[in-house]
Amino acid sequence: MxxxxxxxxxxxxxxxxxxxxxxxxxxxxxxxxxxxxxxxxxxxxxxxxxxxxxxxxxxxxxxxxxxxxxxxxxxxxxxxxxxxxxxxxxxxxxxxxxxxxxxxxxxxxxxxVTEYPVYLDYDAASLSREYSPRVSVPEAAQIMAAWRVDGTAHQKTRTAEISYGPDGAHTIDLYLPQGVKNAPLHVYIHGGYWQALDKKDNAHLCRKIVEAGIAVATLNYPLCPPASIGDIVTDCRAALAHLYKTADQHGYDGDWITISGHSAGGHLVAMLAATHWPQIDPDLPRDLIKGTVSISGLFDLEPLRHIGLNNALRLTEDDARTLSPMLLNLVSNAPFIAAVGGAESEEFRRQSQDYADHWRDRRKDIDYLEMPGLNHFTVVEALADTDSALYKKVVELSKPKA
Incomplete structure (x- = not known):
């Protein structure tokens, strides 16, 4: 502001x-x-x-x-x-x-009001509804308020706050499991359409992952505006590189890092999975990421250019092309799960399904996970449900294979 x-x-x-x-x-x-x-x-x-x-x-x-x-x-x-x-x-x-x-x-x-198609068969109003979870889920405001309250309370249990840049927008909260030395690290990136929320807001949803013996890091990143999505991708890459390099200092296993993110965070983890890490820094391994879970992720940004959301995002045609994971090589050879709620809009479900289908033709370790009855907000809450397929997938990926 x-x-x-x-x-x-x-x-x-x-x-x-x-x-x-x-x-x-x-x-x-x-x-x-x-x-x-x-x-x-x-x-x-x-x-x-x-x-x-x-x-x-x-x-x-x-x-x-x-x-x-x-x-x-x-x-x-x-x-x-x-x-x-x-x-x-x-x-x-x-x-x-x-x-x-x-x-x-x-x-x-x-x-x-425009009635002609602006993307696929959608006019601007219909397309905006497809990409407006707050409108389609009446209780969205109450859910997000509860995240803020519960996340703030849970943040008091963090082991450390790690800085990877010049201000509070470049910080990471680290939660280490009790009694586990050199635990594997799972990195979670929050959503908010690149414009909202904070590292604390979903941190409490990862509590059960920590209790399973896995260290969890939640990232902050600068928000749009004034940041651009390209800026945010660059900062998330810097954060992950910093976590890898400082693993010994903070007490987790930097050789086994997995990542997940929700909504905009789902896009960001897909961009991290498309990163050739030695080109960022020759000291980084190509297989830095051992598994990725994108929850309600956005893999093709082109439709967002045609709705009011772009007033804040300021995506150009070139931006949408270079920042769409669907159009990039999936550099990571690790398993990738595209998860989405069964009660989400057709476009959110299509994005995850299309991405999984695109890579499943080339790779055997790409999965599409649709969770019946869950909307854009309740789907990420499945991380805290030890009986959910999402929780089980994250824990399975996050623990090194014997």
Missing amino acids: HFTWRDQPAPAIQADPNHTAVTATSGPIEGQTLTEDVLAAARALGLDLARQGAAPPHIRTLTITTPDPDAFDAALPEIDLLYREILGGNFGEITLIKGESLSFTAVAHIPP
Whole structure:
């Protein structure tokens, strides 16, 4: 969250002639803690946008009023994550103004409805629904809020926080199993459409994996915007390389590293599996990764260029091509599992199925795992269910073969 202006109204931005401009507001929010007020304001703003036929990606300017700008600045890293949890990385240009109470007011430009296909047989609205899990799962906001609360509590049990870069966006939480020396390492990468969430938010879902005698590392990475997906891929590669090189220092087995990720994290682990590690650093082994599990992953980014989501991602045609695992060589010779919920959209299921089918013709160790009845959010929670196929697959891959 970056402020373009302070102590002045946001200037009017002329909408394109075929767009409709609307103003949405949270109304005044007060009486709770600052972070609770931010969550309430973001939710109220989202509801008012929807009431007027707009969505978060349509935001062009955001005016934030607060009775204490200094306190707002001091809490900005946490506020940024809370806003993103509700509205993603859709800020537009922001002004911060002192006022009697906290409020968010957004000017949004709604594009015209198009009925012609923009990708496969989907028009823009239909394609957007396919790639909008928060819309298709009514309880999504409650699930993500529970992740934040439970993940924050679980984070207190971490063994160490490891830095692999210049700031808190480049950190890793490490959880070592008790009584196990030199445990194999499983690295988990969170989702959030590259725009939201934090390393702590799904960490509690990996508790049972740690109890199975496997060390777990959860990654932070810079979020879009301002980061690009290419930047995030580069940083995740740096994080994995750092974990490999510092294994002895932190007490896990760097020679047996497996990875998993959910949604955007599922895309990122597929990009890591497509990485030729000696080209990154000649001291890294080609087989650095011993197994990959992509949960509800995105393997072809081209459809995302045609929906409002791309206002935050800023993918070009070249970006979509070079950052789509479907179009890259699967360099890793280790097993790969493309997992997805049976209650997810057709497009999310197609992406995982197509990727598995593409490589299964060439490799015997590529599996497609569809879990009946699970949606885009409950599917990753299967990591915490010791009876689930997902948990069993992750644990099986994460333990070295005798």
